[in-house]
Amino acid sequence: MENKEGLQKQLKTRHITMISLGGIIGAGLFVGAGSVINTTGPSAVVSYAFAGLLVVFLMRMLGEMASRNPDSGSFATYARExxxxxxxxxxxxxxxxxxxIVIAIEAVAGGAIIHGWIPVVPIWAWSLILTILLTLTNIFSVKSFGEFEYWFALIKIIAITLFMxxxxxIILHLFPGIKSPGTSNLIERGGFTPNGAGSIFLGVATVIFAYFGAEIAAIAAGESxxxxxxxxxxxxxVVWRILIFYIGSVAILVTLLPWNSTTALKSPYVTMLxxxxxxxxxxxxxxxVLTSVLSCLNSALYTNSRMIFSLAKRGDAPKSFLKLSKRGVPVRAVWVGTIVAFIAAIFNFVSPDKLFLFLVNASGAIALIVYLAIAISHIIIRKxxxxxxxxxxxKxxxxxxxxxxxxxxxxVILGSMAFIESMRSQLFLTLLLTSLVILSYFLFKKRNEAAARNRYEEKPSSTI
Known part of the structure; x- marks a missing residue:
């Protein structure tokens, strides 16, 4: 059975639920939480809570629009409307x-992990192998994507639950012979906010990007x-997912580990084990972490293809991306993302400090631009x-x-990035990219209108 877009409705509720769960729990939580805690102190839990609250509100807005009009283009469709x-x-x-860019980053990260186990094969080869394997999974059917993502997400949920x-x-003295830190790490190392209240806001500007991916469920729902x-x-x-998996796990980490111990926080979950x-x-x-990387890679390939499929449907991308396989998969849309992503990944090996860094920074603030579009679209459509x-x-x-x-x-978060040295280039390059994309829209629009006028003017003469 096909929906009005020709995509197959093969995803079940359990798939979408796990996709939304997997979208929240990424490698950033397992690896990146330590650096945030090291910068912010125990108050990092407040940073995660505030950023999480913003994402809860945004997903509620998106859910209001999506429940009215489920679409593979999701927030891009609502922004158009x-x-x-x-x-x-x-x-x-x-x-x-x-x-x-995420596909490229995750492919390189996954390749590096496996290279550590099997160093005979170079990182770039492992990156290519992982990308191709998950591309084939996406191409086979949307159900195969859903099944892989279901199990990837389940492994991540089990892992984070066990870690917590x-x-x-440990905190409750349930391990014999292991001393509980009590509240010492929260109040005895400079207090709850050792680097000042300003560090909490800096933490928010950093961690809000870790939540990006929750919106994938709204895209996938169109094929459910x-x-x-x-x-x-x-x-x-979304509410209890963020409460338990992010805020809950970070609260445990700041209680268990000294915030100013770079060694302990380099890989906090390893330290805990x-x-x-x-x-x-x-x-x-x-x-x-490899499971998280593969999950993100799998979801990125899927989301990437559905977005360009939606753009093609509305005339904003070549119509060739609308071509579907017998199983209802936009194969060309999947492959173009794979190919462009691997070209970007190659830049990581030939020019990591220039070309690849430029691409990564240019995508750095896109999450906030998308969030802004969701909120503005919601207000207009609701009114x-x-x-x-x-x-x-x-509602x-x-x-x-x-x-x-x-x-x-x-x-405010977007504006603050201009004053945070590590984020400044991301903000300005993303704004530059956004301006170029907007400019390209109006240039293509004029070109298409001119072409349409030419066809109209030539038509009478061709019939004489």
């Missing part, structure tokens, strides 16, 4: 570019058996619905005040 065609075009292409369980057991029901379930579960004398802690962590007496099935809380507060928060 609410703000204008140029906005849908811009958000769609920026999002596609972002995931192309071990951490809580019951899109409206599925998206409601996925969006409503070593505390209870679990053998092969480093290997276990590498397997978990239009209310003007016509319509009521959404899944954003405290509308419109909370929606405006979310927009203000995102704008």
């Amino acid at each position: 609410a703000i204008g065609p140029w906005a849908g075009y811009t958000i769609g292409w920026l999002y596609w570019f972002f995931w192309v 369980g071990i951490g809580l057991a 058996e019951n899109p409206k029901k599925t998206i409601k379930i996925a969006i409503k579960s 070593e505390m209870v004398h679990i053998p092969g802690a480093g290997l276990i962590m590498n397997i978990v 239009r619905l209310e003007a016509h007496g319509e009521k959404p099935e899944l 954003m809380w405290l509308f419109p005040g909370l929606s405006y507060a979310t927009i203000l928060s995102i704008v």
